[in-house]
Amino acid sequence: RSALYLTPYRCSGVGLALCRRLLEEDGRIHLCIACRNAQKSEATRDLILATHPAAQVSTVEVDLGNLASVLRVARELRCRYRISILHPTGPPLSALRPSPLCSSPRRFHRLDFVYLNAGIMPNPHVNFKALWHGLLTGRVLHMLTTAEGIMTQTDRLNGDGLQEVFATNLFRHFILVRQLESLLCGNEKPSRLIWTSSSNARESAFSLSDYQHAKGQESYSSSKYATDLTSVVLNRKFNKQGLYSSVVCPGLVMSNMTYRILPVFLWKLLMPIMWLIRFFAKTYTLTPYNGAEAHVWLFKQKPEYLDALVKYHSCTSGLGKCYVEPRKIDVDEETAEKFYQKLLELEKQTLERYSDLLD
Numbered sequence: 001r002s003a004l005y006l007t008p009y010r011c012s013g014v015g016l017a018l019c020r021r022l023l024e025e026d027g028r029i030h031l032c033i034a035c036r037n038a039q040k041s042e043a044t045r046d047l048i049l050a051t052h053p054a055a056q057v058s059t060v061e062v063d064l065g066n067l068a069s070v071l072r073v074a075r076e077l078r079c080r081y082r083i084s085i086l087h088p089t090g091p092p093l094s095a096l097r098p099s100p101l102c103s104s105p106r107r108f109h110r111l112d113f114v115y116l117n118a119g120i121m122p123n124p125h126v127n128f129k130a131l132w133h134g135l136l137t138g139r140v141l142h143m144l145t146t147a148e149g150i151m152t153q154t155d156r157l158n159g160d161g162l163q164e165v166f167a168t169n170l171f172r173h174f175i176l177v178r179q180l181e182s183l184l185c186g187n188e189k190p191s192r193l194i195w196t197s198s199s200n201a202r203e204s205a206f207s208l209s210d211y212q213h214a215k216g217q218e219s220y221s222s223s224k225y226a227t228d229l230t231s232v233v234l235n236r237k238f239n240k241q242g243l244y245s246s247v248v249c250p251g252l253v254m255s256n257m258t259y260r261i262l263p264v265f266l267w268k269l270l271m272p273i274m275w276l277i278r279f280f281a282k283t284y285t286l287t288p289y290n291g292a293e294a295h296v297w298l299f300k301q302k303p304e305y306l307d308a309l310v311k312y313h314s315c316t317s318g319l320g321k322c323y324v325e326p327r328k329i330d331v332d333e334e335t336a337e338k339f340y341q342k343l344l345e346l347e348k349q350t351l352e353r354y355s356d357l358l359d
Contacts, residue, residue: 013255014196014295015117016044017288021296023052030056034073035118036063064118064172067160067350071357074179110187111180115295116173117196120165121220123154124261145252145281147200151261152217160350163212169223174230174343175350185241190303193234194295197247197311199283201225203330208338226339228311228329233340235308236333244303247329249313250291251283279318282325290316297324 019031031048035041041059048057063069130149134140143150158164162171177184177193184191201224205216213222227247234245252258252274259267278284285291293314298306310326317323351358 013288014250014253014291015288016047018115018117018292018295019044019048019057020051021289021292022299023048023055025296025299027052027054028056030058032058032060034060034062036061036065036069065158065164065168067172067175068354068357070172070176071179071351071354074176075357077180078182110189111183111191112189113192113194113299114177114180114184115194115196116177118173119169119196119220119223119257121153121257121260122156122164124220125152125154126150126261127152141277141280144277145199145283146202147221148202151200151220153219154217155213155219160353162350163214163219165219165223166212166226169220170226170230171343171346175347177234178347181243184243185238187242190242190244192298192303193231193243193245194298195227195231195245195247196295197227197231197249198224199249199251199313201228201311208335208342211339211342225331228331229336229339230343232308232329232331232333232336239308244306245308246298246303246306247311248294248298249283249311250294251285251314251316252281253285253288253291255288255291278316282315282317283313285314285316285322290314290320290322293322294324 015033019033022029022031033041033044038059038061041061045057045059048055060073061069062073127150131140131143134143134149142148153165155163155165158167160167173195184193198220200221202218202221203225205213205218205221206225206229207213207216207222210216211222211226213219216222231245231247234243238245254267262270274284274286278286285293291314293316294312295314298312307326309329309331311329313325313327315323315325
């Protein structure tokens, strides 16, 4: 089986933990790590091979903030996929670098799992006044587990004229999935999309009239709610073709993204309190290993029996036991369909500028 893992800058934190845990579940799986920093992804590959020397691990360089980069990688994957069908002994993907420890070249005959984990939260700000108000009104635990009302971001336009958070957290993933339909659909076995969403995904932060969230200050929450909507519609449209989509929430994990919210020294001071909070807030997974629990759990499930309207949360008990908790997604299916149509319209408009990279 093969799994493609997408991350924006480097594979660390939950990504690295997930790769290691997947190999513990199935040492025969071929992992492909896709991120924009080739040097760091190669370093991650070396870390994985240090503990799993027989693993099949390759890397591919793709900048999810750059549509041209996404289209080039998708075209390369499609092209080599067709060649491998016609010539089973042909060369491996030129964009992929197989492990030198492998006895023979490896190719992707299909993609069994695509983990869509890339996400950014630029210029995060904490509203301490709202947090204090939550403490006085008894809503502080809810606010600490969902960041509702206490987290804002400052977004900006990217090179394609799109809001950066929307483009990186959702739209580039959507484009890639659309471009890889030939690898994902119509296979002998089902293929899986596993999107990293968040408990911060809220309907109140999302608007169909401003789905890129150009006018608000909660672009991260909006993009994650948009991810939930997209996954729901993908299941409706592609399940019969053997493609299934799920969303997960890793919980609060101490990662590079988290450390940008507050100074590192402050996180270290708060850590004992956070361990205590975990007795009441089970989504305080804290470690990357715990945060990857839902991702790994889905790896072992048969997609035909999963609920398309559920988000799977990584949870950890106060004593450190990991488990997965399914929770219904707060989505309106009619809104989801309308949003999906807007994505298709935006895709058509955007791709007109990149006709040279399309088949």
